[in-house]
Amino acid sequence: MDNTAKIATVHRYVEAFEKSDISIIRDMYAPDAVVEDPVGSEPHVGIDAIVAFYEGALAAGAKLELTGEVRCAGNAAAFPFKVIMPGMEIAPIDVFEFNDEGKVQSMKAYWG
């Protein structure tokens, strides 16, 4: 998977929040993906649990804004961004690991 495709996935991720479009989330993750957000919390395992998690975030009106470049290395991409919600703002770094089909297999969010 080349870096252009990894970066495109990150931009689609931002777009999913912008448009509040859960179908983008469902499409970008592998069926057996694992999302740990934040790292140290109980992971969301499998696409249904992941979609339910994001539906909550989209319903809360969360929007994303990249605050630095997307770093690509090996099968992974790491990027810093802001999550802007009514009355709240956090500044995570997310790490996506991709599988051979170009889907996100693992997501870890670093913030706290």
Next chain:
Amino acid sequence: MDNTAKIATVHRYVEAFEKSDISIIRDMYAPDAVVEDPVGSEPHVGIDAIVAFYEGALAAGAKLELTGEVRCAGNAAAFPFKVIMPGMEIAPIDVFEFNDEGKVQSMKAYWG
């Protein structure tokens, strides 16, 4: 391990390059730590291999500059920074995972 201690380790890491002081590197990593820099390359396993890797970077005159806040989550810290070397600059995101003794057990560097 509290976030203050994790952030202090990141600042000591920057200091190690500033002072070209390999003893800081030796002290902050666990004896059986693993460093993958960049992710996707052959990891440096164990403190002797890690020290040899950093001795190369220090000898090259590399300096570090944080470009955003240190994000702490669970047993980990993630941070964006610049590596400034004569004629070259890269902008990685590093992720440190700490063990129960407060030493860095795993380091992954995302850049490419």
